[in-house]
Amino acid sequence: MANDKEVKLDKLPEILAQCNYNSVARIPLRKYPLSPRLFFNEVFIFFRFIAYRRNLFAISLFPKFYETLFQIQNGHLFALYRLFIKNEKVPETSLQYLPLNDLENEGIVKREGNKYWSQFRIVPFNENIYITDPWDRNIPNFVYLSYDSLVFCDLAKEEIKGRRFQRGLDMCCGVGILAIELSPFCDCLLGLDINPKAVDYARMNCEINSISNVAFKDLDVFAFSEEHRYDLIVANPPFLDAATCGVLNPIDSYGGENGFEISLRIIKRAFELLSPGGELHLITRTYFCDKQDQLLTQLRSLLIDNIFFEVNYTYLTTSVENSGLTKRVYRMVYLNMKRGVANRFNIRTRSLWYDWSNFF
Numbered sequence: 055m056a057n058d059k060e061v062k063l064d065k066l067p068e069i070l071a072q073c074n075y076n077s078v079a080r081i082p083l084r085k086y087p088l089s090p091r092l093f094f095n096e097v098f099i100f101f102r103f104i105a106y107r108r109n110l111f112a113i114s115l116f117p118k119f120y121e122t123l124f125q126i127q128n129g130h131l132f133a134l135y136r137l138f139i140k141n142e143k144v145p146e147t148s149l150q151y152l153p154l155n156d157l158e159n160e161g162i163v164k165r166e167g168n169k170y171w172s173q174f175r176i177v178p179f180n181e182n183i184y185i186t187d188p189w190d191r192n193i194p195n196f197v198y199l200s201y202d203s204l205v206f207c208d209l210a211k212e213e214i215k216g217r218r219f220q221r222g223l224d225m226c227c228g229v230g231i232l233a234i235e236l237s238p239f240c241d242c243l244l245g246l247d248i249n250p251k252a253v254d255y256a257r258m259n260c261e262i263n264s265i266s267n268v269a270f271k272d273l274d275v276f277a278f279s280e281e282h283r284y285d286l287i288v289a290n291p292p293f294l295d296a297a298t299c300g301v302l303n304p305i306d307s308y309g310g311e312n313g314f315e316i317s318l319r320i321i322k323r324a325f326e327l328l329s330p331g332g333e334l335h336l337i338t339r340t341y342f343c344d345k346q347d348q349l350l351t352q353l354r355s356l357l358i359d360n361i362f363f364e365v366n367y368t369y370l371t372t373s374v375e376n377s378g379l380t381k382r383v384y385r386m387v388y389l390n391m392k393r394g395v396a397n398r399f400n401i402r403t404r405s406l407w408y409d410w411s412n413f414f
């Protein structure tokens with residue numbers, strides 16, 4: 055963990071709840087260069103900002119504009135946004151209403167001269183808050199939480215709403231956001247991640263959000279041997295390809311040479327781990343070569359030998375996107391695979407309120 059002293063979380067949830075911290079999620083965080091299609095997206099961002107809805111991590115043409123509006127409306131809360139979302143050093147004078155000594159004693163913030171900074175990013179999502187690393191891949195064992203984590207939670211909740219599962223499994227759980235958000239739908243849930251620091255965060259996030267039916271283990275999902283079967287498996291695994299990641303191939307986002315190798319291995323693992331009637335929900339990215347979806351091609355051949363699985367393969371973007379970093383064309387995919395009685399394949403195209411273009 056980035057912190058050199060033990061982190062206590064006795065006071066943090068109460069302090070943030072009193073400040074109405076979750077409303078900082080109205081501010082879009084990411085700036086994108088001017089392009090005509092993003093003007094359309096901006097209309098939604100503006101609406102969500104006005105209607106007190108979530109914009110966090112969204113792509114905006116003018117994040118500074120929203121920051122300024124927010125600062126005028128609520129200067130105190132804006133200081134918290136700078137401290138806990140942007141991980142900036144914030145003058146003590148802007149944070150006077152916070153019990154800074156308590157937060158310092160809990161190991162959340164540190165003092166430097168007359169400024170304070172937070173060693174963690176604190177992401178508000180729905181009624182919960184999630185502690186994670188600041189956005190800096192130079193941090194050793196960097197732990198990931200971003201836009202796709204939030205979008206996946208929304209999509210998965212929509213897909214499973216009104217149903218109840220006995221045993222859930224979150225493969226590649228990161229800070230535990232999927233497991234925690236889906237815990238109301240399951241009797242118990244297990245989250246696995248190869249990065250021990252991610253698992254530390256996941257346990258902290260359970261504690262901070264008072265979740266009691268979720269456990270986490272630091273384990274490679276491919277070394278995980280289990281006699282139990284699961285009726286819900288979720289995964290937001292690393293899915294960037296070598297061309298997008300460069301030479302570093304970070305553990306949080308490198309999904310293999312083509313980006314979807316880890317996703318395919320997870321799908322194969324799910325063939326073994328799903329109970330009858332059980333289902334896998336997975337978000338990943340595919341790319342196209344000669345107009346052929348490369349992940350889909352490989353998935354079809356996998357299914358030939360696994361005839362009792364039904365797959366809903368949903369494109370999350372209306373159009374095929376070029377990442378800007380490489381010449382490849384990519385599409386985000388939400389896959390729902392059910393262990394049923396027949397082999398079926400549906401391909402749907404879904405348009406989101408979110409615009410994923412250039413995002414990955």
Ligand SMILES: C[S@@+](CC[C@H](N)C(=O)[O-])C[C@H]1O[C@@H](n2cnc3c(N)ncnc32)[C@H](O)[C@@H]1O
Nearest residue numbers: 198203226227228247248249274275290292306
């Ligand atoms: C893109 S992050 C997503 C984290 C989380 N699911 C979310 O949605 O925020 C992918 C995660 O997969 C983990 N990971 C990568 N390879 C893994 C493996 N073989 N076994 C378990 N976890 C793995 C990484 O440590 C990272 O936390």
